[in-house]
Amino acid sequence: MDGSIRFAGVANGFGRIVASEYRKGVTPLLTLQESEMSVVASVIRQEMRKVHEAKLGKTLYAVAAYEKVKRATIPMTKGSVLMVSFDILADHESIILHKLLPFLKAHQLLEADITPYRPLMVSEKVPQGSAQADRGSSKSRRP
Structure with missing residues (x-):
């Protein structure tokens, strides 16, 4: 694979x-x-x-x-x-x-259920209250 x-x-x-x-x-x-x-x-x-x-x-x-x-x-x-x-x-x-x-x-x-999951790109901002806010917030702040 x-x-x-x-x-x-x-x-x-x-x-x-x-x-x-x-x-x-x-x-x-x-x-x-x-x-x-x-x-x-x-x-x-x-x-x-x-x-x-x-x-x-x-x-x-x-x-x-x-x-x-x-x-x-x-x-x-x-x-x-x-x-x-x-x-x-x-x-x-x-x-x-x-x-x-x-x-x-x-x-x-x-x-x-993996359907809604998608990793955030470093440059993306997470909309407040979105389903990805908790999952991706630390990634979006990475240098």
Whole structure:
């Protein structure tokens, strides 16, 4: 789907990896046991985010940036999550918003409604009271 994706895996609601694949030629940074522990932690964090979803809306994705890699957790249907790791210089937001989320939505694997979501460009101003005011306000102030 994109050459900067290092790894993609689907985990069930218990944190068990049910499908996964590394990009050809990629050397995993974590052992299998470390990967399994990391996925369990990601699933727990995703469940913790649900506490605020009644007020904030459903989680679209969460990203962590490390020195060597970026990792995203994308909630799917039936409590599953898509775990994706990217090369450190990847434009992860563009890949998630324009490739991964639409793919998941097209295959009815996404619970969140991504239709109204669109990232703001740095130069755009957010109209007061708009649906994007909360989502994009910090982006619109970035230098």
